[in-house]
Amino acid sequence: QTVVTQEPSFSVSPGGTVTLTCGLTSGSVSTANYPSWYHQPPGQAPRTLIYSTNTRSSGVPDRLSGSILGNKAALTITGAQADDEADYYCILFMGSGVWVFGGGTKVTVL
Amino acid sequence: QVQLQESGPGLVKPSETLSLTCTVSGGSVTTGSYHWNWIRKPPGKGLEWIGYLSYSGTIKYNPSLNSRVTISVGTSQSQFSLRLSSVTAADTAVYYCARASGFPVYAFEVWGQGTMVTVSS
Numbered sequence: 001q002t003v004v005t006q007e008p009s010f011s012v013s014p015g016g017t018v019t020l021t022c023g024l025t026s027g028s029v030s031t032a033n034y035p036s037w038y039h040q041p042p043g044q045a046p047r048t049l050i051y052s053t054n055t056r057s058s059g060v061p062d063r064l065s066g067s068i069l070g071n072k073a074a075l076t077i078t079g080a081q082a083d084d085e086a087d088y089y090c091i092l093f094m095g096s097g098v099w100v101f102g103g104g105t106k107v108t109v110l
Numbered sequence: 111q112v113q114l115q116e117s118g119p120g121l122v123k124p125s126e127t128l129s130l131t132c133t134v135s136g137g138s139v140t141t142g143s144y145h146w147n148w149i150r151k152p153p154g155k156g157l158e159w160i161g162y163l164s165y166s167g168t169i170k171y172n173p174s175l176n177s178r179v180t181i182s183v184g185t186s187q188s189q190f191s192l193r194l195s196s197v198t199a200a201d202t203a204v205y206y207c208a209r210a211s212g213f214p215v216y217a218f219e220v221w222g223q224g225t226m227v228t229v230s231s
Binding site: 098 | 145147149151156157158159162168170171172173174206208210214215216217218219221222223224
């Protein structure tokens with residue numbers, strides 16, 4: 001079964017930069033997986049940040065960016081702010097027509 | 111602007127069947143190239159994809175839940191439903207419905223607010 005890997009947690013200083021990654025236990029993530037990124041603040045529904053690897057959803061600031069780094073998808077947050085504290089999820093679309101979710105990364109800003 | 115709203119019992123007994131409905135305001139599950147999904151988030155854990163129903167009638171399930179899950183169009187074309195049989199405490203979670211775009215975007219665009227379901231006797 002396909003498993004998507006994400007770092008369990010990351011800590012970043014206010015104003016700092018953090019890069020979250022999204023990989024596969026077997027194989028590489030590519031643009032053909034249409035990697036997308038979502039964040040979920042505590043007690044709220046998820047919100048779309050990035051889709052199709054690097055396209056920002058409406059209203060998402062340009063200090064958030066998506067890319068492919070090596071064999072993984074990546075989400076980079078620059079100029080970290082307090083309201084960036086949330087759980088971040090990567091979602092991939094597989095060729096078999098199913099979606100697979102990463103386990104999420106908890107980002108702390110302190 | 112499409113909005114989604116989950117509804118159903120908040121408490122289900124072990125071994126029984128969990129049933130939820132997602133109501134789509136401003137749209138229909140049979141039009142547009144969308145996937146109509148169910149996702150859940152157990153307490154203290156991450157999001158888990160359950161499955162989807164597409165506009166064309168294609169249905170896909172998470173292999174880990176495949177034998178217990180049924181997703182179908184609801185009583186109207188503005189609803190779709192989830193049935194999860196033989197539930198245990200491990201099925202306790204916030205359940206979300208969400209709309210995802212298909213080709214060429216493949217992204218979850220619209221989410222419901224979620225509904226908490228507890229499995230307990």
